[in-house]
Amino acid sequence: MKKEMVKKVFACGMSAAMVFAMAACGGSSETTAAAADTTAAAADTTAAADTTAAAADTTAAAETGLKDTYKVAVVKQMDHASLDEIADAIVAELDKLAEENGITIDYGQVYSGQGDQSILMQIGDQAISDGVDAIIPIATLAAQVMTSCAEETKTPVVFAAISDPEEADLVGIDYVTGTSDALNTDFILDMMLAQNPDVQKVGLLYSLSEPNSTTPIAEAKAYLDAKNIEYVEATANTNDEVISAASVLASEGVDAVFTPTDNIIMAAETTIAQTFAEAGIPHYTGADSFVRNGAFTTCGVNYTDLGTKTADLAFEAMTKGMDGMEDFYKMDGGIITVNTETAAELKIDYSVFADMGELVEVTTTED
Numbered sequence: 001m002k003k004e005m006v007k008k009v010f011a012c013g014m015s016a017a018m019v020f021a022m023a024a025c026g027g028s029s030e031t032t033a034a035a036a037d038t039t040a041a042a043a044d045t046t047a048a049a050d051t052t053a054a055a056a057d058t059t060a061a062a063e064t065g066l067k068d069t070y071k072v073a074v075v076k077q078m079d080h081a082s083l084d085e086i087a088d089a090i091v092a093e094l095d096k097l098a099e100e101n102g103i104t105i106d107y108g109q110v111y112s113g114q115g116d117q118s119i120l121m122q123i124g125d126q127a128i129s130d131g132v133d134a135i136i137p138i139a140t141l142a143a144q145v146m147t148s149c150a151e152e153t154k155t156p157v158v159f160a161a162i163s164d165p166e167e168a169d170l171v172g173i174d175y176v177t178g179t180s181d182a183l184n185t186d187f188i189l190d191m192m193l194a195q196n197p198d199v200q201k202v203g204l205l206y207s208l209s210e211p212n213s214t215t216p217i218a219e220a221k222a223y224l225d226a227k228n229i230e231y232v233e234a235t236a237n238t239n240d241e242v243i244s245a246a247s248v249l250a251s252e253g254v255d256a257v258f259t260p261t262d263n264i265i266m267a268a269e270t271t272i273a274q275t276f277a278e279a280g281i282p283h284y285t286g287a288d289s290f291v292r293n294g295a296f297t298t299c300g301v302n303y304t305d306l307g308t309k310t311a312d313l314a315f316e317a318m319t320k321g322m323d324g325m326e327d328f329y330k331m332d333g334g335i336i337t338v339n340t341e342t343a344a345e346l347k348i349d350y351s352v353f354a355d356m357g358e359l360v361e362v363t364t365t366e367d
Contacts, residue, residue, distance in 0.1 A: 069104040070134075070318050073127035075146060077139035078115040080267050081365075082289035082303055086138050086160050089307025090314075097315050105315075113142055115263070124149030133318045134158055136310060139263055140168045140211045147176050156317035160310040161303070162328065163212040163261045163286070171327040177317065179310045180330045181301045183260055183286050185219040187356075188299050191336070192256050192284050193227075194352050201230045203249035203257040203281070205242075205272075207264035208235050216260035216286065239268045246272035250279040261286035261300070269293040273364075277345045288337040294364050296346065297338045299357060301331040337362055 074090055076083045087110045098105040113120035124146045127135055134156040137146040143159035147170060150157050159178030165171050170178070193199060202224055206213040217233075224231045232252050234245035242265055249257055257276060259265045265272075266289060273294025276283045282296035291298050309329065317325065336353050337360045343350050353359055 066101055066103050066319055069106060071130065071132040072105060072107040072314065072318075073111065073123070073130075073132045073135045073146075074107050075111045075113060075120065075123055075127070075135065075137045075142050077113050077120070077137070077142040077263060078267065079112050080263065080289065081292055082161070082261075082266060082287050083138045083263070085289065085303045086307040086310070089304040090136055090138075090160065090311045093308045093311035094315070097311065113145070115141075115267075117141060117145060120145040121149065128153055128155060134314045136160060136314050143170055143176075143178065144168060147173060150175060156314070156322060158310060158314040158317055159328075161261070161306060164215045165328045167214050168211040173327075175322060176327075177313060177322065177325045178328050179306050179313070180328045181261060181287070181303075181306060181333075182330055183216045183300065184333055185216040185260070186223055188284050188286075189220060189223050189258065191297065191299060191353060191356060192258070192282075194356065195282070195348065195350065196255065199229060199255040201232065201252070201254045203252065203254035204231055204233045205245055205249060205257050205259045205265055206233075206235060206262045207237050207242075209237050210262045210264055212286075213260045213262045220258055220260075237264060239271075242268035243271055243275070246275045250275055250281060254281060257281055257283045259283065259285045259290070259295075266290055266293075269295055270364075273342065277342055280346060282342075282346055282348060288335070288360070288362070291337045291339045291342075292362050292365050294339060294342055296342050296348070297336065297350065297353070299333060299336045301333045302335055306331050334358060335360060339364060 072094065074087055076087055091107055091110065094105045094107055111123045113123060120142055124135065128149055132155060135146045135150060136158050137143040138160045140162050143157065143162055146157050154175040157176045159170065161181045162168055162170060162178060163180065163182050165180055170176055204217055204220055206217050221231065232249060232254055234249050236242040236245040269290050270293045273283065285291065285295045285298045287300050288298055309331065313329065334357045336357045338350050338353065340361050341363050
């Protein structure tokens with residue numbers, strides 16, 4: 001009888017255990033399902049939030065009359081420090097403008113024409129074929145080629161760093177505008193004489209293929225003629241020719257060399273800077289990129305500011321049209337940049353420049 005009772009109790013206990021076990025399994029399943037539902041709901045909420053944000057961006061763009069996406073081609077004439085700095089500033093500003101306006105500005109890669117007109121033409125034709133909303137060429141040859149490519153479609157061309165837009169035939173065209181880094185040639189030569197009043201012979205180093213150089217070289221000749229200072233011209237159109245021309249000027253015994261914002265000369269600056277330094281000849285140039293690559297000094301514009309201004313103009317041209325825009329916008333200069341390493345090698349005291357404008361000291365970087 002007791003055995004039977006024990007068996008019954010044991011059986012009841014087992015049954016109860018099974019019931020509790022089943023109940024526990026049932027509770028776990030329901031909890032998992034609830035958690036899954038919560039996760040799904042959270043995902044839906046996140047997706048809804050993303051959709052709402054996207055809709056808000058679209059609405060914001062619509063309210064300002066903007067498209068969701070604009071395509072831009074940024075085209076450098078070649079690769080060197082000045083043009084790279086400008087391009088970097090342009091794309092940074094385009095990114096900023098896109099974020100501020102809730103739109104996309106697609107500029108893809110920054111193209112380089114490698115100083116070759118045929119390559120620039122291919123880039124320009126492809127940009128027009130791709131239906132870009134604007135082309136931003138950097139430097140004169142790039143601007144001239146892009147203007148030609150856009151002639152039929154009238155796609156806005158907003159150039160950067162054209163020293164003499166009139167000489168380059170880039171004015172009076174209704175789909176073209178941009179920024180100018182025109183030099184104050186007389187001021188740079190004033191700097192030359194302030195540092196060394198005894199200058200007797202000046203070398204003029206430039207490229208005949210650079211429209212940027214035409215006006216400032218003419219201005220330099222007029223300035224030196226007026227002061228009865230002799231000058232020697234040396235021209236070059238390739239990197240090897242620039243190196244050879246610099247050697248010729250050094251052998252001529254010039255007291256200083258002047259080069260405007262000439263892209264051909266700039267591309268060889270890291271090499272010729274050493275030639276001039278070893279000969280004790282200060283190189284006065286048209287842009288701070290020359291100075292960062294070893295030239296002695298310049299007085300010119302800030303190329304980051306110029307790139308930013310160019311991007312702003314391109315955005316205006318794309319979104320509001322070209323009506324009312326000027327042929328070009330001249331950037332303020334007045335920034336004197338000195339390479340302190342070159343000054344030390346030349347044993348030059350440049351403190352006189354501190355009274356002539358804002359003075360920036362740099363060292364040599366091969367970029």
